[in-house]
Amino acid sequence: MPLEQKKLLGNPGRRPIPSDDSLQVMPAVREAPEPLRPLESAGLAMWEQVCDSAQGWVSPETDVDLLQLTCELQDERAELREIVRGTGEWRDRRALRMIDAQIVSNLSLLGFTPADRSRLGVAVVKAESKLEETRRKRDER
Numbered sequence: 001m002p003l004e005q006k007k008l009l010g011n012p013g014r015r016p017i018p019s020d021d022s023l024q025v026m027p028a029v030r031e032a033p034e035p036l037r038p039l040e041s042a043g044l045a046m047w048e049q050v051c052d053s054a055q056g057w058v059s060p061e062t063d064v065d066l067l068q069l070t071c072e073l074q075d076e077r078a079e080l081r082e083i084v085r086g087t088g089e090w091r092d093r094r095a096l097r098m099i100d101a102q103i104v105s106n107l108s109l110l111g112f113t114p115a116d117r118s119r120l121g122v123a124v125v126k127a128e129s130k131l132e133e134t135r136r137k138r139d140e141r
Contacts, residue, residue, distance in 0.1 A: 033060040036068045042078035043071035050110065057111050070106040073099055 032051030039047060050058060050067055058067065077099045084092045111117050 033064055035071065036064060037072070039071050040075040040078065043073075043075035046074045047071045050112075054111065057117070063110060066106060066109060070103060070110070073103050073106070077103065 032048070032055070035044070035047055047067065050070075077096065080092060080096050080099060084096050107113075108116050
């Protein structure tokens with residue numbers, strides 16, 4: 001369960017949850033690494049999206065292999081999706097759903113769900129209130 005939901009419910013499991021002060025949003029200061037092996041368009045698009053949106057917690061030193069495999073799965077998914085659209089055989093559809101499940105699992109391991117990000121201690125996703133938005137705009141001037 002994401003931290004935000006636990007806080008809204010009053011922490012029903014009574015397990016310790018990190019305070020907002022202990023969570024950190026790391027600045028995106030580094031360049032995205034190059035893929036380890038060539039990717040097709042679908043995989044390359046995923047590579048760029050992940051590198052752009054998760055620079056604070058996806059490490060180019062330790063997570064790049066999992067990211068590469070996930071992007072290769074995305075390329076395979078795109079090819080298989082075209083086959084399914086053409087023939088529509090049940091075995092192909094089943095294989096497509098298995099690839100979908102593996103991609104979701106890998107993205108979860110890379111911290112792409114609120115629960116996984118909170119487990120990693122990366123950030124609390126919080127909507128900005130009107131008052132906070134007004135103050136931020138005033139401070140920007």
